[in-house]
Amino acid sequence: RMTPSHVQALLAHRGEAVSACAHVFVVGGEAFGAGLARSLQAAFPHARIYNHYGPTETVVGCCWYDVSAALETLSGPTLALGRPMANTQLYVMDAGGRLQPPGVAGELWIGGAGVAKGYVNQAALTAEKFVPDPFDPARRVYRSGDRVRWRADGQLEFLGRLDGQVKLRGYRIELGEIAAVMESVPGVREAAVVVRGASEAARLLAYAVGAPGEDAATLQARVVSTLQQRLPAYMQPTACMLLAALPLTANGKLDRRALPEPEQATGAGEAP
Template identity: 45%
Template sequence: WEKDPALIVQAIHQENVTTAHFIPAMLNSFLDQAEMLALGDGTNLKRVFAGGEPLAPRTAARFASVLPQVSLIHGYGPTEATVDAAFYVLDPERDRDRLRIPIGKPVPGARLYVLDPHLAVQPSGVAGELYIAGAGVARGYLNRPALTEERFLEDPFYPGERMYKTGDVARWLPDGNIEFLGRTDDQVKIRGYRIEPGEIEAALRNIEGVREAAVTVRTDSGEPELCAYVEGLQRNEIRAQLERLLPGYMVPAYMIEMEQWPVTPSGKLDRNALPAPSGAADAETYTAPRNVTEMKLSQLWEDVLKNGPVGIHDNFFDRGGHSLKA
């Protein structure tokens, strides 16, 4: 029942729940039910924590509209730091124009550092790797001494204490909050360009009508290519808007419309279970080749793009093509 939004809303009503926690993907489904059942009227709910994945600004804005009297807190923290290491209380007016919702400031007893590869402190606004120190940091990984040595380092600012190397990329904001930017191991190089998929996800989530988005790198065609999974708008609408927000090399080759997201047993997005891109044209817009020339061109496209069928109105680049393939 914990993954059924209708039952969750029912339980909040019946049990007079005051505090709840959702991953952002589940939060949207919860808001659907809350809006339909007018949960905002007379609920005892006082605060909702959202964590485990980045919170989209549009989801936060929708939350403020559906549940204006309930506080929304964006939490951050890995298991190695006893889960919660930072939090940010949202303000609809202040956060309206943000591209990303900050993860906030350290919880009491925690210290957060943004460091360069030499463990020097990065100045405000400059990206670096996020480290966590303080009372919540774990002692290490059970029976994995090599990984423990790699991830749990001596704290250079507090002799005798240790800090955890998160693998997350972040930066300090001028207001003293921290902004999460992505993962160090998510950065990819495609056709010579270094790309952060998290940056593309942030742009997608800020498009009007997009409810949720994820970006992965696929190698189904034999080479790495960006694939976007989006809920809320048709892929052609999204591509047109994304091309105005990002340089061409950052626009995903594939766009897949999602109605239901695969999740892990803990409720987080299961990226390994996201479907492979077919690149096939929409059935409503597909028009088959009408003569020998169009048939030969269609077959050439299918050979190059590794997907099909290709219709006469399909766009080479929308179907995953790029200059090198051309």
């Protein structure tokens, strides 16, 4: 099992002999992009690729999606989370704890055999995140904090983190939506968006990693132009920076705190 960030590193350093072997890739821990999935499948044509979702609080795995089987028909920037694994219940709930119908977004509540007992020595947080199952009060579910919805084909779709939604100057913004637009730009391997500062001083900062051989200035201009064309003015980053690589934690996930300020980033540039 590996994160999408690990996949990026693998693609940059793979060998021809390794690529010719059959593999099974189970990818999780972060949102898995369709573009990265296609690159992985092209590099390892005999491999089977699965998107595997599940927080630590549900013993990691609670649903899965067969990426290789759906590769020909993928649409949109990110992959589906898929269907629940055995002994798992997935509920899409609104803020009032009401079940949402297919197509309507809500928070993912996870139930089943894999739900943890709670957090050690954190009773208040345990009570907040582990709540009674609305359809079986004798059992508990975990409130994941992830925004999802059921698609028409019965697959669960990831829409971002509830805490990834920010309110900036009166507008509600989904940071993952901005990053997804950036990753749709040809030549961009991965992207991230954060908010720095508070109140009127708050600003959106965008970071992108280019594919090998891409001219930094040209790619940066292409990213800024795409953002201006596809997103409203209030979602435009204050600065769009190119990095050699996104900083990672020891677990291979994006380390948002380590992302540099604009003046520290190589190839940084202010968005018009």
